[in-house]
Each structure stands twice: as structure tokens, then as C-alpha cells.
Amino acid sequence: MKDLHGKQAYITGGSSGIGLETARQLAAKGCHITLFARDSQKLEKARQLILNFRKAQAQKVEIFPMDVTNPQGVEDAIKAAVEAAGPPDIVIANAGQGHGDYFENTTYAIFDRVLQTNVYGVRNVVASSLPYLQEKQGHVVIVASLGGMAAMPGYTAYGTSKFAAVGFAKCLRPELKTKGIGLTLVCPPEVPTPMVDEEIQTLPKEFRAVKLMAGIQSVEQVSRTIVRGIEKNRFVVIPGFLAKASYALVKFLPGLLSNWVTDLMVRQHSKS
């Protein structure tokens, strides 16, 4: 999608972090913006912020409370958004639930919430927007994680969910292509957001050390790669040099070397 001007972008998890910054950058490119998340107050704050970054007053910024884990709720919210703001050209399935801890502390309820949000949530949003995207020959963005490409210790729930989101995107891409819909799969390393602030309360330090080998990217950097991914119709987008290098390690030297590096880091940082 070369020219984003005047396009309608729906963004789940648009009230915070990567979703909010991507909305800001798309508004600055002339897009109409529709944000979805659960907390209405946070959504309204986000709306006020985005209004200041529009290129023109005519650009609409709408908000809709929605829990991505509720398929009927998603269907209803997308329908309401289409009526109020118009059908989407771009749908960014970004809403996510983080979690990092030893597996023994990862209860069924946590595991379920993470998978419901990061897997079924993505499924629900893509399923409900598909007819509109087909009509507009639009573009889907799935925000997964580098943790869905490279297995990281401490992420039995989160990593499982992101590997599933990556699998979903890879299975879906050719099917969407036949309908004229583009798909970008985004796999960032750590990005300082409220999700990470919460996650580091429980993520063991030896596991965080493994994760940080892939580096840290700012929300601005990640959102820029998302916007470029849409403009250039890229499939897999991995923001940052160290993240790309980590991905290359597991892709071209799977098993032995990447497991050896992970085990070494865990051993070293468990002692310190």
C-alpha cells in the first residue's frame, strides 16, 4: 500500500505502547484512525493525543471499547466502527498480553489468558474484518514477537502464544494474497512499554539476559518498521540489527548452537 493518505486504519491495543505510537505515525501520514482496547478512559486519552498529530482536521479519530478475546464482542465492535468511521484499509492486530516467569509459577489461568488474547484475539479480529478488507483490497498487520520466532526461556505461555500467532500468519498469508489482501508479520525484540514494566516483575533475571541478547527497540523504531512494512507490502518484519541476528542464528543454525548459547547464558546469569 504505497500511499497511506486518507486510508482508514483499525488498531487493536491502540491505547498504549506500540499500538498507540503506530496510530500516531499513521495519523501523521494522513490516515483516519480507529482504536480498540478494553479501557475506555485510556482510549479517550489516546484519541486526544492522536488528534494533535493529524495532517488535516478532516482525519477522523474514533475509539471503540473491545475485548479481543470475546468473538461476538469483536464482531459487534468492528461492525459499529464500520458504520461510524467506514471500513478499514488497514487492520493492525496488536493487542497483547505479556507474561514471563518459571513454568511452575505459570498457572492455568495465566496460560489461558495469554493464549486467549494473543492467539484467539488475533484470530477474532482478522475474522471479523476480513469481508471489509477484501472489499478494500486492504492490509493486515499481526504484531507477534521475536519470542514467536526464537524460543526464549521464561515464556512458556507468551512464547507459545506468539509461535502460534506466527504460525497463524504464515498459514494465512497465501490465502489473503488470493483475495488481494496484504499481510505483515511483525516480530519485535523487547520494547519499553507498560507490558514490559509488568513482565519484569516476574521474569527471572537469567531468562531476561537471554532475551536481551536480541536488543531493545523503542516504540518509535518498531512503529516505523510497521508503517514501512505496510507501505512496502513486506511479509516478515524484524525490527533492529540484534533481533535480526538472533533470528538468523535460530533460522540457519537451529538446535545445537542456539541451544548452547541459551544454556550458557542461563547458567552464567543464574550464578550472578
Ligand SMILES: NC(=O)c1ccc[n+]([C@@H]2O[C@H](COP(=O)([O-])OP(=O)(O)OC[C@H]3O[C@@H](n4cnc5c(N)ncnc54)[C@H](OP(=O)(O)O)[C@@H]3O)[C@@H](O)[C@H]2O)c1
Ligand atoms: N513490549 C514488548 O517488549 C513487545 C515485544 C514484542 C512484541 N510485543 C507485542 O506488541 C503488542 C503490543 O504490546 P505493547 O508492548 O505495546 O503493550 P502495552 O503498551 O501494554 O499495550 C497493550 C495494549 O493492548 C490492549 N489489550 C490488552 N489486552 C486486551 C484485550 N483482551 N482486548 C483488547 N485490548 C487489549 C491494552 O489496552 P487495555 O488493557 O485497555 O485493553 C493496550 O492498549 C503485543 O501484542 C505484544 O505482545 C511487545
